[in-house]
Amino acid sequence: MDTVRLALLAGLGVLALAGGVLVFTCDSMARVTFALLGSLCCVGGVVTVLGLPYLGVAIVLMMVMEMVIMAVFMIAYMMNPAGLMPMSMLHNKRGSLLVSGAVFAALVAAVLLTPWPARTGPPPPDTTFQLGKALMGTQMLTMLVLGFALLATMVGATVLATHRGRYDRFGDDLGRRQARDPAGGGVGR
């Protein structure tokens, strides 16, 4: 790997980590969203520098769209979207720090102590062609499963996010009154 790529890798790596830290330290929800966007765009950049430009650009484009949607949800649901007052919405901070620190230490130890093998074969001349050929050939089943997972997600997310509509009353008579549900949250809300 040449010097320019190494420098790019180092810069993007540091920025990705800094963005990740900012996500959980900023008060403003807008800043949090853009810190996560920056961090995940740097992840896309790292993937590109490692020789996978198609996947890297796809990750960056997907993250931009995701974070724009997330910004809307953050402002809609969070109680302090502009971060005008400092606030903390944490629970069990010490335990979480302990667990995540232990996981980081274990992962770094595994990375440094494992005798990694040498690379098997040179990288292909066109990585996008390699991925497309695999998805349309030997990995077709994976592609189908991923496609069905996305379809199920679309249906499931729509059902969860919409009002119950015709399903909030018993039977098929749309003129019937809604059920009285003593528990709330179920049929009849």
Add this chain to the structure above:
Amino acid sequence: MTFELVLVLAAGLFSIGLFGALSQQSIVMIMMGIELMIGGIIVAAAAFWHFLAPAADGQVVIVGAVVAMAVEMAMGFAVTTAIYRARQVDMTDMAEDLKG
């Protein structure tokens, strides 16, 4: 040594995300933590592809991780919307009915 450093970067992203997923009360912030964790997995998969085995299967792992990210995001927002609509709840501590 570059390979190990990229894997340490992946471990760092994963651990920061894990801290967020464990410590945050807001459902949206927990989703952000999970996104960072999957980001770490993507970096590690790309490093394995580049430094160890530049075969097509490694790229498919990254595609799977990206799809997992999209599914997590969509279902997370849908669940947040459903629970907020039903009970005006957007924090995990207010939705602990099944806690033993």
